[in-house]
Amino acid sequence: MSRGLIHHNELYVSDLKSSLTFWGWFLEELGYESFQSWDSGHSWKMGGTYIVFVQAEERFMDISYHRCRVGLNxxxxxxxxxxxxxxxxxxxxxxxxxxxxxxxxxxxxxxxxxxxxxxxxxxxxxxxxxx
Structure with missing residues (x-):
């Protein structure tokens, strides 16, 4: 039964290439498989859960991320x-x-x-x- 389990997470990133290099090896070490790829993103999937990385748009790049702000920690x-x-x-x-x-x-x-x-x-x- 999948009720209540995370379906997917989507993260917007500042540099898609470096994020794919970082996350690709890590997720594959955990057993995720490459799932989808397009010009501005890529995802990995394991079972019914997938994780998506998308290149943030230039117009939003002046707002920096910090894990201690409201949002994802x-x-x-x-x-x-x-x-x-x-x-x-x-x-x-x-x-x-x-x-x-x-x-x-x-x-x-x-x-x-x-x-x-x-x-x-x-x-x-x-x-x-x-x-």
């Missing part, structure tokens, strides 16, 4: 294990991506919350959480 994904979180953390570091809360990693969310937190090219926080 972060996206959190399930990892398969603590080892999965550790493996993805190494890949993030190898790619030179910014890991958040390094002084508390991997327990930045508390002693019972094993996760890695990082940022996408537009500084949207992403979280990968172990079961």
């Amino acid at each position: 972060h996206l959190a994904f399930h990892a398969s294990s603590r080892q999965h979180v550790d493996d993805m953390t190494r890949q993030l570091e190898q790619k030179g991506l910014k890991i958040l809360y390094t002084d508390k990693h991997p327990f930045a969310g508390g002693n019972d919350h094993y996760a890695v937190y990082f940022e996408d090219p537009d500084r949207i926080k992403v979280e990968l959480v172990a079961p």
Whole structure:
């Protein structure tokens, strides 16, 4: 039954190419598959859920995003294990991506919350959480 589950998320991004590079490898590592592509966007799908990235229009580019403003704070994904979180953390570091809360990693969310937190090219926080 799909009632109540997220159908899709759509994120407008400042640089579609860098966002697709960032999100493509991450989502595919989690099991998402490329779903749709068009001049100003791309999506990945897993099961009945898909995530869409769209190039923001130039006329809206002067309004900067910050996750602490009203709106989206972060996206959190399930990892398969603590080892999965550790493996993805190494890949993030190898790619030179910014890991958040390094002084508390991997327990930045508390002693019972094993996760890695990082940022996408537009500084949207992403979280990968172990079961």
